[in-house]
């Protein structure tokens with residue numbers, strides 16, 4: 001089997017560091033060629049010493065200079081968006097893991113696709129903001145987009161059980177987050193610390209807050225729409241608090257295929273790297289007797305309106321999903337900075353989406369403009385809170 005040559009965009013984050021665990025566990029099959037992140041100097045220095053990339057990138061110029069000083073001749077450090085572009089399109093690389101957080105992942109992912117790289121996609125915001133452009137570009141360049149997000153990896157694997165035209169619906173599972181079962185009244189009193197304590201997954205702060213508002217599941221519905229070319233009406237959500245069934249596919253004959261596994265992102269990351277093969281797992285195995293009872297329930301769209309708003313934005317299409325995403329990113333940052341309450345997030349998204357007139361089939365420039373103006377408009381709404 002040919003060794004895969006990898007570029008990791010977002011190597012210092014939750015997905016990035018777990019991807020490096022997978023690579024360390026499979027040294028014959030996987031090799032790091034480029035590492036990229038924003039400003040985490042000492043962690044990146046450690047990663048360079050362990051994985052010996054051809055070069056590394058920190059987009060923050062000051063951090064990049066400090067890192068270059070630290071690692072000396074051992075590795076060249078590039079910076080800025082030019083550094084990211086160079087990483088995403090680097091000749092010897094065949095697979096790019098898109099594991100940066102947020103809209104910032106869009107341009108390098110498009111760059112990697114244009115350079116013909118296979119994409120292992122964790123960065124869901126990329127597909128939410130510009131799914132039509134990303135998928136079209138992937139088609140044009142003959143590029144495979146392999147899902148890393150646990151639900152989408154589960155659907156990708158379950159789809160092997162039948163043909164595309166035989167699929168009746170996709171069923172995304174959601175843990176329900178730390179506030180599952182809370183009433184709207186109870187949600188007024190939740191704290192940042194509670195929000196950052198996900199019941200099942202240890203993830204970066206942005207996706208953890210999104211899980212607590214259920215905006216994450218809304219983003220994932222849009223991600224599934226683009227990845228699997230399914231209409232919104234054929235994508236359902238069920239709450240599954242144990243997060244062991246990662247998602248399901250129902251076929252026309254009533255058969256339902258589910259994918260199960262440990263709540264460990266190294267498994268779907270490894271599958272995206274190993275596909276179409278599978279490598280042995282070095283991270284443990286699911287014990288269903290120990291897991292015990294698996295339960296399922298309907299989502300509460302009244303208590304968690306961000307999910308309903310995301311699905312509405314997805315159905316409206318055009319620039320609406322990009323606007324949903326940009327507003328949500330600004331709100332989550334403001335919430336993490338202690339500027340707004342948890343219960344300010346969904347009403348702010350509703351205000352911004354109400355005022356937005358979607359442009360259909362937007363170009364990349366129109367997407368970038370919608371993202372920028374939404375960030376400014378959202379700040380103005382937040383100033384009044």
Ligand SMILES: NC(=O)C1=CN([C@@H]2O[C@H](COP(=O)(O)OP(=O)(O)OC[C@H]3O[C@@H](n4cnc5c(N)ncnc54)[C@H](OP(=O)(O)O)[C@@H]3O)[C@@H](O)[C@H]2O)C=CC1
Nearest residue numbers: 010012013014015037038039040100101104122123203204
């Ligand atoms: N964590 C998880 O388990 C899961 C995550 N995802 C998705 O994967 C993506 C990454 O999530 P996660 O790993 O949790 O996020 P983290 O916040 O843990 O890590 C984000 C990474 O992106 C880098 N980064 C941030 N901004 C920039 C930028 N402007 N330019 C270059 N690099 C940047 C960070 O670098 P630095 O450290 O230097 O700031 C860091 O390496 C998200 O889209 C998330 O929704 C999906 C499923 C599960």
Ligand SMILES: CC(=O)[C@@H](O)[C@H](O)COP(=O)(O)O
Nearest residue numbers: 149150174175176177211216
């Ligand atoms: C691990 C992963 O894929 C996350 O996106 C996860 O889905 C978050 O859990 P929720 O189901 O609570 O959103």
Ligand SMILES: [Mn+2]
Nearest residue numbers: 149150151220
């Ligand atoms: Mn997920």
